[in-house]
Amino acid sequence: MAISPVRKKYVFAAGFLFVLASGLFFAADQKIPEVSVSPVLPTDVLTTPTLITSRIPNTIPIANDPLKDAVISAGDYLVRQQLPNGELAYQVDFMTGERAYSPSHVRLMAGTGSLFTVCRVSGDLKYCQAGDLALNHYLELLVSDLENFKGTCLYTEGTCQLGGAALTVDAIYKRWQATGDFSLKDRSLLNTAIDLGNFIVSMRKPEGGFYHAFDPYFGGKADPDFYVTYSSSEGLVALIDLYEMTGDKLWLKQADEVNTFMISQPVTEDHWHSYALSKLARLDSLNKEDKAYGEQIANTIIAGEVRSLNPKNTSISTATKIEALSALAQAFYLSGAKHEWLDPEIRTFITFVQARQLPDNNCGWDISREVIKNFGGGIFSDCDEPTIRIDGLQNWINGVTEYLEYRSMINGK
Numbered sequence: 001m002a003i004s005p006v007r008k009k010y011v012f013a014a015g016f017l018f019v020l021a022s023g024l025f026f027a028a029d030q031k032i033p034e035v036s037v038s039p040v041l042p043t044d045v046l047t048t049p050t051l052i053t054s055r056i057p058n059t060i061p062i063a064n065d066p067l068k069d070a071v072i073s074a075g076d077y078l079v080r081q082q083l084p085n086g087e088l089a090y091q092v093d094f095m096t097g098e099r100a101y102s103p104s105h106v107r108l109m110a111g112t113g114s115l116f117t118v119c120r121v122s123g124d125l126k127y128c129q130a131g132d133l134a135l136n137h138y139l140e141l142l143v144s145d146l147e148n149f150k151g152t153c154l155y156t157e158g159t160c161q162l163g164g165a166a167l168t169v170d171a172i173y174k175r176w177q178a179t180g181d182f183s184l185k186d187r188s189l190l191n192t193a194i195d196l197g198n199f200i201v202s203m204r205k206p207e208g209g210f211y212h213a214f215d216p217y218f219g220g221k222a223d224p225d226f227y228v229t230y231s232s233s234e235g236l237v238a239l240i241d242l243y244e245m246t247g248d249k250l251w252l253k254q255a256d257e258v259n260t261f262m263i264s265q266p267v268t269e270d271h272w273h274s275y276a277l278s279k280l281a282r283l284d285s286l287n288k289e290d291k292a293y294g295e296q297i298a299n300t301i302i303a304g305e306v307r308s309l310n311p312k313n314t315s316i317s318t319a320t321k322i323e324a325l326s327a328l329a330q331a332f333y334l335s336g337a338k339h340e341w342l343d344p345e346i347r348t349f350i351t352f353v354q355a356r357q358l359p360d361n362n363c364g365w366d367i368s369r370e371v372i373k374n375f376g377g378g379i380f381s382d383c384d385e386p387t388i389r390i391d392g393l394q395n396w397i398n399g400v401t402e403y404l405e406y407r408s409m410i411n412g413k
Contacts, residue, residue, distance in 0.1 A: 055247055057177045060405040062121055067350070070357060071400050073377035074393050075118030077358075078111065079130045080374065086137030088112065091389045094358065094375040103390075105156035106164045109138050111390040113171035114397040120178040121401055128178055135171060136184060142168075144195065148220040151198030159223070160214045162203050163231040165196045169238035176245060190245060197242045200235050201254055208261025210235050232262060233272030240279045252284060263293040269301050271324035271395070278327040278402070281334040291337055294328050301325060302345050309348070314381045315356045316392040322349045322399030329406045339410075346403055353396060356380050358388075 062068060081089035088111050090103030115131035143155040154164030172193045176182060182190040203211045203222060213226035236258045243251035259280065262273060277294045280286055301321050308318060325346045332339035355362040356379055359372045363383035378388035379396050
């Protein structure tokens with residue numbers, strides 16, 4: 001159901017009045033995490049007061065399309081499986097109904113952000129309401145300690161991971177895209193995002209990358225040996241999100257420095273870096289090296305297509321390829337580079353994953369009405385593992401939305 005004109009005016013007016021009332025926000029003068037290797041000290045971002053201006057999100061309209069319905073169906077699954085306290089389902093076996101309770105809160109925060117994307121795509125506030133319920137629940141994991149570290153982090157599984165802070169910023173960003181609003185109960189989400197951004201910047205390494213984890217309690221040190229594949233790219237995306245939400249170019253400066261370092265590293269099938277490149281193309285610009293690196297990411301994904309489309313592979317990993325190629329198609333289009341060659345490749349990966357979105361399945365299963373009622377819209381892993389995991393849904397929602405945005409761009413919508 002679409003949001004009525006009256007409700008739209010109310011949502012955006014509320015966001016506008018809140019931002020006007022927020023005034024000036026001054027970043028607190030706190031200590032930087034101690035690390036075994038001296039970190040970069042980006043004092044311009046961490047100590048300069050940030051003026052919060054009234055900004056309205058600039059989103060790309062999406063035309064009606066069967067794939068739009070597939071995005072909304074995935075959102076319906078997330079809402080049906082949500083617990084009353086806001087917790088999302090990390091993993092569910094739709095054959096047995098068994099629910100896994102050993103979740104990754106970092107992935108759950110990313111799933112929360114995808115609910116706001118469904119809200120924006122559908123125009124239905126019920127998905128934003130579900131997102132708010134989840135976001136309010138997971139924000140209880142935020143930790144601030146002026147004596148030990150800068151800003152705010154997301155404390156999960158005994159540590160503060162870079163990706164946790166970054167994906168929390170991105171969830172707030174996606175909420176802002178859907179509603180234009182930064183207020184959640186008595187919390188200023190923009191202030192929260194800036195505090196998380198201060199933590200992210202304090203995790204910079206001297207050579208330009210990031211530490212990926214920080215212990216806020218025992219010793220207050222970053223862990224130089226902790227590594228998660230996409231954490232640096234997630235941190236990069238969060239910095240660009242902060243630039244778009246605040247208009248403060250100090251965040252863009254940090255993002256440019258991180259991106260410059262990252263394109264000097266070996267190429268991988270990095271969907272988060274692809275997303276970052278599309279955002280930089282829209283908000284700033286891509287240079288020759290950026291575009292060349294993005295093209296290498298795309299070619300790496302396409303070169304492994306036959307292997308990737310093996311039925312034994314999970315829909316989760318395949319959905320990340322949709323994200324990467326769709327984001328790069330946007331980046332190339334916005335940069336005046338060739339982009340049409342990516343469309344058939346994106347469609348191929350979409351076909352592979354969509355065949356595993358219930359009630360459809362490419363495993364020959366007889367799916368009952370009861371299963372469809374409870375689990376319809378979920379993306380199951382593969383024919384040997386009938387489980388639906390939060391990151392598969394999140395990757396699918398974000399990737400297909402990016403593709404639909406790209407289609408709107410080239411069609412002049």
